[in-house]
Amino acid sequence: MITTETEARAWLEQRPEYTPEAAQRLDTLVAMLGQENQQQNLVSAASLDQVWLRHIVDSAQLLAHVPRETSGAWFDLGTGAGFPGLVIAALRPDLEVVMVESRARRIEWLDRARLAMGLDRARVEGRRLELVDSCHAAVISARAFAPLQRLLELSSRFSTSDTRWVLPKGRSAKQELEDLRKWRHVFHVEQSLTDPQAGIIVGTLTGRKG
Numbered sequence: 001m002i003t004t005e006t007e008a009r010a011w012l013e014q015r016p017e018y019t020p021e022a023a024q025r026l027d028t029l030v031a032m033l034g035q036e037n038q039q040q041n042l043v044s045a046a047s048l049d050q051v052w053l054r055h056i057v058d059s060a061q062l063l064a065h066v067p068r069e070t071s072g073a074w075f076d077l078g079t080g081a082g083f084p085g086l087v088i089a090a091l092r093p094d095l096e097v098v099m100v101e102s103r104a105r106r107i108e109w110l111d112r113a114r115l116a117m118g119l120d121r122a123r124v125e126g127r128r129l130e131l132v133d134s135c136h137a138a139v140i141s142a143r144a145f146a147p148l149q150r151l152l153e154l155s156s157r158f159s160t161s162d163t164r165w166v167l168p169k170g171r172s173a174k175q176e177l178e179d180l181r182k183w184r185h186v187f188h189v190e191q192s193l194t195d196p197q198a199g200i201i202v203g204t205l206t207g208r209k210g
């Protein structure tokens with residue numbers, strides 16, 4: 001388990017995606033987030049004291065559950081402050097990372113951060129998810145966006161049997177998966193590296209029952 005900022009930085013440093021350029025992009029994000037959080041409530045002020053643990057590595061750990069050879073679009077739903085979307089884009093600049101976010105000030109923030117970080121292949125889909133055109137996502141992530149059942153209702157149209165879902169779900173991961181009735185899936189729960197109580201739902205969606 002990663003419990004300190006030092007351990008979080010050390011974990012990142014051993015990731016193959018953590019190039020000098022990626023490190024610079026993440027440093028830019030951390031600096032900008034600290035400033036922007038004084039203008040709008042993006043993340044809790046307390047969490048900024050552990051920003052590498054609570055936000056950067058909490059997001060980056062999702063990469064361990066996605067095959068390295070994955071190409072295509074990574075859809076991050078309800079990106080808000082930028083998590084995990086901006087972190088994934090910083091570490092995998094080769095991927096088309098699509099950050100779906102509906103609130104105007106957050107859309108403006110995400111776009112500004114994306115440009116400052118030099119993320120040419122990432123983009124912000126600044127509207128409600130319900131209004132985004134259907135297309136195929138290679139990966140779908142969503143942190144603190146919606147309960148699992150609702151999340152699948154809203155976003156299964158972006159998924160095929162090849163789409164990898166990676167859903168940080170906090171303490172409710174196992175329960176939400178057990179309660180899932182209407183869907184056929186090959187999901188399981190992985191332990192979060194940043195919170196002993198939290199799980200990440202990982203896997204593929206194979207269809208809807210009935």
Ligand SMILES: C[S@@+](CC[C@H](N)C(=O)[O-])C[C@H]1O[C@@H](n2cnc3c(N)ncnc32)[C@H](O)[C@@H]1O
Binds near residue numbers: 081082143
């Ligand atoms: C609780 S925040 C989580 C933000 C970020 N994923 C994180 O973990 O820090 C949820 C975000 O989803 C956005 N959101 C909620 N419903 C949405 C919808 N239907 N379409 C797009 N964005 C939505 C909100 O504006 C908000 O920024």
